[in-house]
Amino acid sequence: MWREAALVAGKDLRVEWRSRVVLNQVVPFSVVVLLLFGFALDPDRGFLRQAAPGLYWIAVLLSAMVVVQRSFAVETADGGRDALRATGLDPAALFLGKAAATAAVLVALEIVLAVGVSLLYGVDLTRGLPLLVVSGLLATIGLVAPGMIYGALASGLRVRETLLPLLFLPAVAPVMIGATRAFEAALRQPPSMGEGWRWCGLLGVFAAIYTALGLLIFEPLLEDS
Amino acid sequence: MNDVWFIVAAYAVTGTALAVYTARLLLKGRQLSRQVPAGRRRWL
């Protein structure tokens, strides 16, 4: 199963690398979101800095949605969904592979956004760095796992562009809460690490539940199309 | 505004919502019933 998952992940990343859609379109999109927050809230630095954890995770959430949509647009094109089934890959491996590739892309985006936040909003990210990294990684899994489930659920439907946000965004509200609180705790002066690690626990539980759910549910999800 | 207004509002909202939903549901049921022939209604 692990080999098949690696195969799928490699294929997705190769598609991504060759098309460069993420680099050419999604990265600029997320940077624009950061700029928009500057326009919407007074770019008085103190205010943006205070709200930075929340703004950062909203930007990540929106980018994650685009990335998930993209990950399944690749499959749906030319009946790729049927083709995937025809290869006889284990659905669980398919889930893991696609999730891994999407997570890798999302982590890259998060790094770009983190640099953007620290430059544009004047946030010092070196404070509480381990907490930032761990909570960021857990939150990424927590976004990608439900993203794969709902992405597959909406894929191949004519209403997929409108259906995915409606299903995906309320479901990941706990990730939004947990990740924002963890970042707030890490950036506080002085950082309150204890509180931050507790939020990491919540993020971890969420990620674990959705990963398990995805492994179980991908098979019936791909059966039709 | 006093308490009575809020109580009336709460009961009015609940009552209206239920009444409208029920009326629409029964009408829809009637409409569909007329179109579906008896042989296809095993579960009714």
Next chain:
Amino acid sequence: MTTNSPSPPGEATVDPRPAPGHTGSRFTRVLGGIVIAGLAVQLLLALVISPRDVVQGDLTRIMYVHVPSAIAAYLAFGVTALGSAVYLWKRSQFWDLAAAASAEIGVLFTAMTLITGSLWGRSTWGTYWVWDARLTSTALLLILFIGYLAVRNIPAERHVRSRRAAIAGLVAFVDVPIVHYSVDWWRSLHQPATLTKLDPEIDGLMLFTLVFSIVVFQALFLWLAVHRFRAEYLAEQLDAEGLEDALAERRAEAHTPAAPTAPTPSAPVAPRSDEDAVPVVSAAPGEGSRS
């Protein structure tokens, strides 16, 4: 009990009973009578007979619609989750329809819970909305199941729609406790728990009124759910019939060969250019008017 079991053509004529023009039956008529009588008694109890609360005065009377709606909503979503699980397991049309019918009524009751709750909040705390844990997670619950209803209404073939809706229902149900827990934790970390502390020594008549209201609302839910189930069933039967008619028509046109409906997978897994092709979804059967 598979999803598609057309009755033999003869059956319609053999069945002597005329088709009733509604979704009622003796069961629903009896239940409906009980519900109407119950609601009348409930109103009398809630608005007239039950005493005023020591702390909140008459405002507790909102509780007698707020709490029963909330419990009916939970019951409805529970049925949806159960129906979704059983559908995925057994592929039974009955449970698929039960999940669908129950979810819609659950959304109705959740919306009513939120509205009556915010009216209650406005009158006791002075604002329609506070970022209270229970309010916030109820709002998310409403949106999650609005999403479920959206999946129920996707234009697609019936089995595709049912399968995906069942999965959406299950995932939403799993999400609810996590959402509740995280919101709870978030709010309690930042502000002390507010909200209704009901008197521990709740008046006997008040308690009876509340329990009675809850029972009546569950009966109302059951009555609505049965009618909604039957309407959904009829809609599906109508869709199936329309499909059969269309197929028969097409067969009648003898010179035209039957059109292939399944898209042929055209490419292997290999990386390809990223044009987002329009996916092939056969439109005809799923497009029945559903509001």
